[in-house]
Amino acid sequence: MPRPIVALMYDFDKTLSPRNMQDYGFMQGLDMTPAEFWSECTKLTRTNNMDSILSYMYLMLEKGQGKLMLRREDFQALGKTVRLFPGVRTWFGRINDYAAERGLQCEHYIISSGLKEIIEGTEIAGEFKEIYAAEYLYGENKLAKWPAMAVNFTSKTQFLYRINKGVLDVTDQTGLNTYVPEDQRRVPFSNMIYFGDGDTDVPCMKLTKVNGGHSIAVYQDDSTEAKKLIGEGRVDFALPADYSKGRVLERTVFTIIDEVAAKEQLRAVQRKQHL
Numbered sequence: 001m002p003r004p005i006v007a008l009m010y011d012f013d014k015t016l017s018p019r020n021m022q023d024y025g026f027m028q029g030l031d032m033t034p035a036e037f038w039s040e041c042t043k044l045t046r047t048n049n050m051d052s053i054l055s056y057m058y059l060m061l062e063k064g065q066g067k068l069m070l071r072r073e074d075f076q077a078l079g080k081t082v083r084l085f086p087g088v089r090t091w092f093g094r095i096n097d098y099a100a101e102r103g104l105q106c107e108h109y110i111i112s113s114g115l116k117e118i119i120e121g122t123e124i125a126g127e128f129k130e131i132y133a134a135e136y137l138y139g140e141n142k143l144a145k146w147p148a149m150a151v152n153f154t155s156k157t158q159f160l161y162r163i164n165k166g167v168l169d170v171t172d173q174t175g176l177n178t179y180v181p182e183d184q185r186r187v188p189f190s191n192m193i194y195f196g197d198g199d200t201d202v203p204c205m206k207l208t209k210v211n212g213g214h215s216i217a218v219y220q221d222d223s224t225e226a227k228k229l230i231g232e233g234r235v236d237f238a239l240p241a242d243y244s245k246g247r248v249l250e251r252t253v254f255t256i257i258d259e260v261a262a263k264e265q266l267r268a269v270q271r272k273q274h275l
Contacts, residue, residue, distance in 0.1 A: 079121020
């Protein structure tokens with residue numbers, strides 16, 4: 001019989017990495033500061049009533065034209081420049097081992113408004129079962145030409161349901177909307193842990209929390225925003241973004257995994273009673 005699954009889902013920018021992923025390699029090629037780029041994005045969004053994710057994707061193409069190659073492999077190469085928070089590189093192995101010791105199978109997912117191609121180029125890309133993020137359509141000469149996927153803070157929630165039901169293919173809308181009894185879903189919400197850093201993660205954090213899972217807001221130097229989410233009842237924990245061995249983030253996740261394992265043991269007893 002397959003082991004029960006515990007799913008850990010992460011935003012990327014300022015959750016696993018200290019800054020927006022475009023700030024590391026892309027900006028240098030544009031001869032712009034991050035502040036200038038994101039200010040233009042905000043102006044474009046407000047002037048044209050645009051979705052903010054479509055704004056940054058458009059501006060990356062417009063500003064990069066003639067200055068940078070805009071193929072998938074070029075974006076992936078930028079991923080190699082992205083910094084990660086302390087402990088992230090070894091985090092996944094440690095969590096997987098702990099879950100396995102308690103009879104669980106651990107899966108990791110990215111749910112991000114950042115660019116999938118850049119995340120694919122990071123050294124941790126292979127740790128994730130799926131990377132759900134914004135992505136380009138590529139045309140002539142393999143150059144990016146149009147958004148294929150835009151993931152904003154509200155559309156992120158669909159991916160929680162995809163993981164919940166096991167409908168991981170983003171083109172499968174029928175399976176996503178088909179009714180499945182709660183006890184037949186691949187990953188119960190109570191077996192989910194969502195990691196984010198602020199307001200753009202609130203819908204996913206809240207959805208996970210109210211359905212019996214756990215949400216964790218991570219922060220760098222200033223905990224004000226994360227602790228506000230605690231006060232508003234939107235997350236369970238506000239913790240420093242230090243994924244190193246023995247730190248409070250790891251200890252807290254280990255305790256949540258202990259809880260998931262105990263609940264799964266009780267579910268197994270209940271199932272035997274109904275045989």
